Amino acid sequence: MTPTRRDFLRTSFCGFGSLAFLSLLEEERLRASQIDPLAPRPPHRANPKAKAVIFLYMAGGPSHMDTFDPKPLLNRLSGQPRPAEFGGARYQFIQPDARLLGSARRFARHGQSGIEVSDLFPHLARCVDDIAVLRSCHGDMVVHSAAQYELFTGRTVPGSPSMGSWLVYGLGSESRTLPGYVVMADPHGAVEAGQPMYMHGFLPAVYQPTMFRHGPRPVRNLDLPEGVSLAGRRETLRLINDLNQANLPADDEELAARIRTYELAFRMQTEAPQVFDLTAESRQTLELYGIGSEPTDDYGRRCLLARRLVENGVRIVVAVSGGGPGNLQWDAHDNIDENHPRMARQVDRPIAGLLTDLKRRGLLDSTLVIWGGEFGRSPEAQGGRGRDHHNLAFTTWMAGGGIKGGQVVGKTDAIGMRIVEEPIHFRDLHTTILHQLGLEQDRLSYLHLGRQERLTQVHGRVIEKIV
Numbered sequence: 001m002t003p004t005r006r007d008f009l010r011t012s013f014c015g016f017g018s019l020a021f022l023s024l025l026e027e028e029r030l031r032a033s034q035i036d037p038l039a040p041r042p043p044h045r046a047n048p049k050a051k052a053v054i055f056l057y058m059a060g061g062p063s064h065m066d067t068f069d070p071k072p073l074l075n076r077l078s079g080q081p082r083p084a085e086f087g088g089a090r091y092q093f094i095q096p097d098a099r100l101l102g103s104a105r106r107f108a109r110h111g112q113s114g115i116e117v118s119d120l121f122p123h124l125a126r127c128v129d130d131i132a133v134l135r136s137c138h139g140d141m142v143v144h145s146a147a148q149y150e151l152f153t154g155r156t157v158p159g160s161p162s163m164g165s166w167l168v169y170g171l172g173s174e175s176r177t178l179p180g181y182v183v184m185a186d187p188h189g190a191v192e193a194g195q196p197m198y199m200h201g202f203l204p205a206v207y208q209p210t211m212f213r214h215g216p217r218p219v220r221n222l223d224l225p226e227g228v229s230l231a232g233r234r235e236t237l238r239l240i241n242d243l244n245q246a247n248l249p250a251d252d253e254e255l256a257a258r259i260r261t262y263e264l265a266f267r268m269q270t271e272a273p274q275v276f277d278l279t280a281e282s283r284q285t286l287e288l289y290g291i292g293s294e295p296t297d298d299y300g301r302r303c304l305l306a307r308r309l310v311e312n313g314v315r316i317v318v319a320v321s322g323g324g325p326g327n328l329q330w331d332a333h334d335n336i337d338e339n340h341p342r343m344a345r346q347v348d349r350p351i352a353g354l355l356t357d358l359k360r361r362g363l364l365d366s367t368l369v370i371w372g373g374e375f376g377r378s379p380e381a382q383g384g385r386g387r388d389h390h391n392l393a394f395t396t397w398m399a400g401g402g403i404k405g406g407q408v409v410g411k412t413d414a415i416g417m418r419i420v421e422e423p424i425h426f427r428d429l430h431t432t433i434l435h436q437l438g439l440e441q442d443r444l445s446y447l448h449l450g451r452q453e454r455l456t457q458v459h460g461r462v463i464e465k466i467v
Helices: 005-034 072-076 124-130 144-153 163-171 230-246 253-271 283-288 297-311 336-360 426-436
Strands: 052-058 107-110 115-118 131-138 181-184 210-212 316-321 367-372 376-382 386-390 394-399 407-409 419-421 445-448 451-454
Touching (some): 052 297, 107 124, 124 131, 131 426, 163 181, 163 426, 181 297, 230 253, 283 297, 297 316, 297 336, 316 336, 376 394
Antiparallel strands (some): 131 394, 445 451
């Protein structure tokens, strides 16, 4: 049958319509690519208590019964087998004939609240009325890597987004010149789970962390190269961005994230160098953090930089204490009375300085500070003087960001073996962090492989006593 003119016009119209539709889709994609995924977004609930988070991560697992959870009975039973009424536990290295190990630490009550703190933290003890001590935390895993993944991502295997990436995904960043999510690792090296525990997982790559170096220059090349003007650098960046945008596939999240990284690097060069210049701080402030003396200089610098970062709109900062081989972490397998005092001396003064500085600047009310590791330590001795990993009970603390300080929540048994009151799982910590930032665990989700994923995986509960 010979096509008529009507057939020709109808076929042509449909073809032109398809072309027009494709053109509209392309324009929409280009417009969407210009929307900043890191732009600040309102939380789910009005008037959140916190705007930023500083996580003081004690890698390796500090001992609860040597820090914030005194156990007089453990001291009296030291050197004896564990009484059967306390039950058993799954350990990596504890031998069947292991004996209980008492604590050499001395505890005293501090502040108006009278919270007991060990002599490992004489500076931090002065801030105890601002701290909520959570003595009944627990997790599912007894090995470092899996426990670290659970602490940071809510899962025990790699590949899921860290809580830092979730927070920036949900709230964006209040800074245009600094990253929204910063990790400051320990100078001795990585921990067992490595960089994946901090990463964005299945979220778009733009929500990945920025890893800062240790030392006086945590970010290299902040100064413009010699002979390069600001206008010249801006033109170079504009050309690179135009070329990248012209060839940017709609689904290439990695390239899109790299483009935004170039843009952020330019803004950091031109607008943010003063944030990293700690010499602008008073001598009194530097001494408050222990900067300029050992062994506090490194962690003091990172704590002070954390304050300066959240002060300038960064959403979450992780400052890691411990890295590299086990004894350079809080991983006291061999000799806890050598390991813990050494590690505590590095962080006690800087952490107390951070809390004091945030409070006097009016930032503690809006900054949630968290301290803790991936698990605690065993009440039984490993090799006579050390303690093994212990995930059944350990201590974390929170301060600022609407947290009611000066209280202890939860309780462990008389030797620190098991929780006897108000168990707090990692997912409860995550839910409480989200709550203080105005986020709901169900609404902060991302469709991945046909399933709406979230940080807490299954329902966590808000720790009501501290909020």
